[in-house]
Structures are given as structure tokens and as C-alpha cells.
Amino acid sequence: MLTGKSVLITGGTGSLGKALTNHILETYPGVKRLVIFSRDEQKQFNMAQEYPHDNFPQIRFFIGDVRDYDRVKRALKGIDYVIHAAAMKHVPIAEYNPMECVKTNILGAENIINACLETEVERVVALSTDKAAAPINLYGATKLASDKLFVAANNIKGWNPIRFSVVRYGNVMGSNGSVIPFFLNKKKEGVLPITDATMTRFNISLQGGVDMVMHALETAWGGEIFVPKIPSYKITDVAEAIGPECEQKVIGIRPGEKIHEEMITSSDSYYTYDLGRYYAIVPAIPRWSVEDFVKEFNAEKVPAGFQYNSGENTEWVSVQELRELIKEHVDETFSVC
Numbered sequence: 001m002l003t004g005k006s007v008l009i010t011g012g013t014g015s016l017g018k019a020l021t022n023h024i025l026e027t028y029p030g031v032k033r034l035v036i037f038s039r040d041e042q043k044q045f046n047m048a049q050e051y052p053h054d055n056f057p058q059i060r061f062f063i064g065d066v067r068d069y070d071r072v073k074r075a076l077k078g079i080d081y082v083i084h085a086a087a088m089k090h091v092p093i094a095e096y097n098p099m100e101c102v103k104t105n106i107l108g109a110e111n112i113i114n115a116c117l118e119t120e121v122e123r124v125v126a127l128s129t130d131k132a133a134a135p136i137n138l139y140g141a142t143k144l145a146s147d148k149l150f151v152a153a154n155n156i157k158g159w160n161p162i163r164f165s166v167v168r169y170g171n172v173m174g175s176n177g178s179v180i181p182f183f184l185n186k187k188k189e190g191v192l193p194i195t196d197a198t199m200t201r202f203n204i205s206l207q208g209g210v211d212m213v214m215h216a217l218e219t220a221w222g223g224e225i226f227v228p229k230i231p232s233y234k235i236t237d238v239a240e241a242i243g244p245e246c247e248q249k250v251i252g253i254r255p256g257e258k259i260h261e262e263m264i265t266s267s268d269s270y271y272t273y274d275l276g277r278y279y280a281i282v283p284a285i286p287r288w289s290v291e292d293f294v295k296e297f298n299a300e301k302v303p304a305g306f307q308y309n310s311g312e313n314t315e316w317v318s319v320q321e322l323r324e325l326i327k328e329h330v331d332e333t334f335s336v337c
């Protein structure tokens with residue numbers, strides 16, 4: 001799919017951006033150009049060491065800020081596919097610096113959309129989060145606004161064949177700033193802070209996140225929000241898996257945190273289709289026939305009132321499975337007890 005194509009990843013130096021880079025270079029060595037777009041030169045410098053030009057002549061590093069429309073537009077010249085992963089994603093930091101989060105996550109999204117419409121980009125996939133479903137914190141609210149912008153961008157494209165879609169998922173195992181590296185680090189102190197003993201989260205591997213983005217790039221008709229079917233874990237089980245000998249200290253829920261995360265709300269259920277491996281929330285007013293979509297993907301409408309919630313999931317990751325996943329995906333030095 002990407003052979004001979006030029007791809008740009010905003011936030012290409014982040015957890016997901018790097019996993020996507022790896023995947024694209026391995027799976028599509030014939031990719032024409034792979035542009036990593038982000039702000040921090042040091043992260044780009046470090047990443048460039050991993051991809052020496054002689055071995056990876058396709059990769060380019062482009063310093064830029066998604067808040068800067070002109071820079072975004074310049075970076076998109078000659079690009080066919082865009083994966084928009086750049087974001088501010090830390091809940092407490094967004095609460096404390098709300099306008100910064102609005103500028104990056106909402107105005108940045110708007111810049112990407114406008115610049116894509118002004119260039120020859122064919123497909124855009126934006127990354128969303130479970131926190132965007134019925135959001136209670138600013139990070140989630142900005143990602144919901146971003147999702148709405150990307151979905152609605154399909155309405156203003158006129159005859160431009162470009163397609164915008166969104167992928168929404170939960171906690172990426174071991175990604176920057178997530179609970180597993182946090183507990184692995186805290187383990188030495190003998191105490192693992194738990195915000196609430198009943199808390200649950202969805203769990204997806206980096207590769208699972210990459211697969212979803214590739215699925216959306218390949219199959220989206222425009223305006224879908226793709227949601228993966230993934231298991232949940234209990235936060236106390238993550239603590240048990242990482243530090244069975246550690247005390248679990250309940251410290252109380254943090255501002256803007258939910259006990260359980262949701263990816264599809266009951267209000268979304270009226271527009272949600274089961275595609276087998278994924279769900280798709282289709283736009284309320286799609287530019288294509290939902291009947292044809294159902295036929296093409298053998299899709300089934302979910303029952304009215306359906307919710308996809310980490311606390312009511314039917315699939316769970318056990319303590320032992322968590323240990324194995326952490327060992328496999330996160331920390332090679334972590335020993336399975």
C-alpha cells in the first residue's frame with residue numbers, strides 16, 4: 001500500500017510514531033519518503049542515529065510545530081499519506097496548562113486538516129484516545145474536538161478525493177508516561193501508589209496500535225472512528241504483576257481521572273458497526289451509503305444503548321499474562337516471577 005508513496009508522521013519521535021516508523025520501513029522498504037515531523041531536535045537527532053541515512057535513505061526529519069500552519073503546509077508538499085500522532089497527552093499537565101493543550105490538540109488538528117486540503121494528500125489518519133469518549137478532563141475534551149474536526153473535514157473537501165479518519169484506543173502498553181513504566185520505576189521504593197482499587201483500563205500493545213492505523217489508512221471510506229476490540233486490566237493486577245512484594249497504597253483518584261474508561265458511549269451506539277476485529281463509529285451524516293459500507297465490510301450494527309467500557313469488558317488480562325506481556329513488550333530486564 002505504501003510502496004512508492006510519501007508518508008508523514010506528526011509526532012514521529014513519540015512512542016507510537018517510532019513504532020509506526022519501524023513497521024513502515026520493515027513492511028514497505030519501497031516507501032518513497034517517510035517524514036518525521038516534531039519539535040524537539042534532540043529526539044530527532046537520537047532517532048536519526050537509529051536510522052542511518054545509508055541504510056534508510058527514505059527517512060527525513062523535519063522540525064516543526066503543528067501549531068504553525070505554514071510549516072505544516074511546507075512539510076506536506078509531495079506527501080500522500082499523513083498519520084497525525086502529535087499531541088499533548090498528559091491529563092494533569094493539560095489541566096494545569098489548558099490553552100497549551102487546546103493549541104496543540106485542537107488548533108494543531110485544524111492546521112493539519114487545512115494544510116492537507118491545500119496539498120495533494122490522499123489519506124489522513126488521526127490518533128484519538130478513550131479519554132475522548134464522554135470526556136471529563138481537558139485532554140479528552142481536546143481530543144474529542146479534534147475527532148470532530150477530522151470527521152467533519154470530509155464534509156468540506158468538495159471534490160478532493162482525500163479521506164480523513166480517526167483511530168481511538170486505550171492505554172498503549174509501556175508507552176511514554178504510562179502506568180507500567182511508572183510502576184517499574186516505583187517498584188524499588190517498595191510501595192506502588194494506586195489511585196483507586198477498582199480502577200480498570202483498556203490495554204493495547206504498540207503493535208496493536210500500529211495495526212489499527214494501517215487498517216484505517218488502507219480501508220477508511222472517510223469519517224469513521226475505528227475502535228479496536230481489546231482486553232482490560234485492573235490497575236491492582238498491574239501492581240501485583242510488577243511488584244508482588246510491594247505494598248499497594250491507595251492515594252485517591254486524581255483530578256480528571258475516570259474509574260473506568262469508555263471507547264464507545266451509549267449515544268455513539270446508534271452509529272456504531274461491528275467489523276469483526278474493530279468497531280467503527282460512522283459519521284452521523286456520511287458522504288457515502290451506509291448500506292454499501294455494511295455490505296463491503298460485512299458489518300453489523302451494534303444494539304441500541306451498547307457501550308464499550310473497560311469495567312464491563314468481557315476480555316481481561318490476568319496477572320500472569322500481564323507479567324508475560326510486560327516482559328515481552330516493555331522491560332527486558334523484568335523477571336517473570
Ligand SMILES: NC(=O)c1ccc[n+]([C@@H]2O[C@H](COP(=O)([O-])OP(=O)(O)OC[C@H]3O[C@@H](n4cnc5c(N)ncnc54)[C@H](OP(=O)(O)O)[C@@H]3O)[C@@H](O)[C@H]2O)c1
Nearest residue numbers: 011013014015016038039040065066086087129171172175
Ligand atoms: N500512549 C497512549 O497510551 C495513548 C493512548 C491513546 C491515544 N494516544 C494518542 O496517540 C498519539 C501518540 O501518543 P504517544 O504515546 O506516541 O505520545 P508521545 O510518546 O508523548 O509522543 C508525542 C509526539 O508528539 C510530538 N509533539 C508534541 N507536541 C507537538 C507539536 N506541537 N508539534 C509537533 N509535534 C509535537 C512529540 O515530539 P516533540 O515534543 O519533540 O514535538 C512526540 O514526537 C497521541 O495523539 C495520543 O493522544 C496515546
